[in-house]
Amino acid sequence: MEKFVINGGNPLAGLVEIGGSKNAALPILAATLLSETPSIIRNIPDLLDVNTMILVLQGLGVKIEKLAEGTFQIFPDSLIKSDAPYELIRKMRASFLVTGPLITRLKRAQVPLPGGCAIGSRPIDLHIKGFLHLGVQVSMHSGYVEAWTDQLHPGEIYLDFPSVGATENIMMLASVIPGDTVIANAAREPEVTDLANFLMAMGAKIEGVGTDTIVIYGTPKLYGCDYSIINDRIEAGTFCVAAAITGGDVEIKGVNHIAMRSIITKLEEIGAKISKVSEDSLFISMKERPRATDIKTMPYPGFPTDMQAQFMTLLCLADGVSVITETVFENRFAHVGELERMGVNIKVEGRSAVVVGVEKLTGTQVTASDLRAGAALVLAGLAAEGTTDVYGISHVDRGYANLEKKLHKLGASIKRVYE
Numbered sequence: 001m002e003k004f005v006i007n008g009g010n011p012l013a014g015l016v017e018i019g020g021s022k023n024a025a026l027p028i029l030a031a032t033l034l035s036e037t038p039s040i041i042r043n044i045p046d047l048l049d050v051n052t053m054i055l056v057l058q059g060l061g062v063k064i065e066k067l068a069e070g071t072f073q074i075f076p077d078s079l080i081k082s083d084a085p086y087e088l089i090r091k092m093r094a095s096f097l098v099t100g101p102l103i104t105r106l107k108r109a110q111v112p113l114p115g116g117c118a119i120g121s122r123p124i125d126l127h128i129k130g131f132l133h134l135g136v137q138v139s140m141h142s143g144y145v146e147a148w149t150d151q152l153h154p155g156e157i158y159l160d161f162p163s164v165g166a167t168e169n170i171m172m173l174a175s176v177i178p179g180d181t182v183i184a185n186a187a188r189e190p191e192v193t194d195l196a197n198f199l200m201a202m203g204a205k206i207e208g209v210g211t212d213t214i215v216i217y218g219t220p221k222l223y224g225c226d227y228s229i230i231n232d233r234i235e236a237g238t239f240c241v242a243a244a245i246t247g248g249d250v251e252i253k254g255v256n257h258i259a260m261r262s263i264i265t266k267l268e269e270i271g272a273k274i275s276k277v278s279e280d281s282l283f284i285s286m287k288e289r290p291r292a293t294d295i296k297t298m299p300y301p302g303f304p305t306d307m308q309a310q311f312m313t314l315l316c317l318a319d320g321v322s323v324i325t326e327t328v329f330e331n332r333f334a335h336v337g338e339l340e341r342m343g344v345n346i347k348v349e350g351r352s353a354v355v356v357g358v359e360k361l362t363g364t365q366v367t368a369s370d371l372r373a374g375a376a377l378v379l380a381g382l383a384a385e386g387t388t389d390v391y392g393i394s395h396v397d398r399g400y401a402n403l404e405k406k407l408h409k410l411g412a413s414i415k416r417v418y419e
């Protein structure tokens, strides 16, 4: 078993470079299946989830070559299988994103229902709704989604919620269906935009990217291309909180200021001083005790649910009472119970958590239940008095590359221990 052992109290200082975005890399890797010709994808982060997606593609028959650190060439011409294995899909919900591309290439897909996870039940009804509108037939049995088509056609799809994954699956499928497909109430996340940019680099024509109405003018053939994915705004946000919670001074390089607007605004409300160093770099410093503030998670450009747990840790140390409301996932407060072991004062009432700031956190043993809960516990450990052992760090490895190395370089006392 692996754990992080953290001795808290060191203010972080120096420069950290942000890597490629997990949530952009996963759909873009799936989208390489849409053409028969190879693509080169750059800036792919070295994460467990990326490895899982690579195994999914290889399991479907696709050849993948690593050209350099973070750069892979994908040869989708060897795609032969339309069924994705349960062992991989259950590890990572994003593997369901191969469904759209499989239908376009092989006219059928058999993919296990990805199921729920520690943050909620996470249904896929909106993905299915989109497929049905585009001429796909779908049946579900024994925990599998079976999808097939004789004739795809364009359509108009209204999403009841701007689901990131549903927007991505539908956009991929529609990009090879001649005619105009409209996705209304589409997700506007920067990672959806990155996927659209990749599809356009492959030859698709898409309008309204980054707005809530995306129009895809499909073309029967897409071609592989050379593409570099965007950096990870959630990794950047997590390092911002690490700097703030330790009273540090850190330059964060590889950021998109616009994509991080809600995160930066909330940090400033809490009392962090943030300045723009360059087009892709910011400096964050925090010398005072954090101030309480309220946060409500929302689809982009609202405050990201993937930063909720990390901000909760910061607000646990604030002077005053904060209310954090989670509107995106129904059950994303699993970190609260573990933070309580470190001395926080939080009361969960339905979808809101009332956080009464305390003066200090105390190190102890805690266990991550999911990716961002794990990040929140690491942040708590960086600020706590004494030693914190964070277990369950495979969750953290799903979404952070070299987290402990990057934190150590900034002056944190953190090491990975194999027990």
Ligand SMILES: CC(=O)N[C@H]1[C@@H](OP(=O)(O)OP(=O)(O)OC[C@H]2O[C@@H](n3ccc(=O)[nH]c3=O)[C@H](O)[C@@H]2O)O[C@H](CO)[C@@H](O)[C@@H]1O
Pocket (backbone or CB within 6 Å): 022, 023, 024, 026, 093, 094, 120, 121, 122, 123, 124, 125, 126, 127, 128, 161, 162, 163, 164, 165, 166, 187, 191, 305, 306, 328, 329, 330
């Ligand atoms: C790999 C990836 O990109 N993951 C991100 C993606 O997840 P993911 O794409 O799974 O998130 P969605 O935007 O689809 O989910 C948001 C909400 O919609 C609900 N829903 C979704 C689909 C559906 O068919 N029916 C339905 O009810 C979900 O249960 C959830 O409550 O966006 C989330 C919201 O920003 C992020 O937290 C995840 O990090």
Ligand SMILES: C=C(OP(=O)(O)O)C(=O)O
Pocket (backbone or CB within 6 Å): 092, 093, 094, 119, 306, 371, 372, 399
């Ligand atoms: C919820 C997350 O990811 P996923 O959708 O892959 O579970 C996340 O990145 O915080």
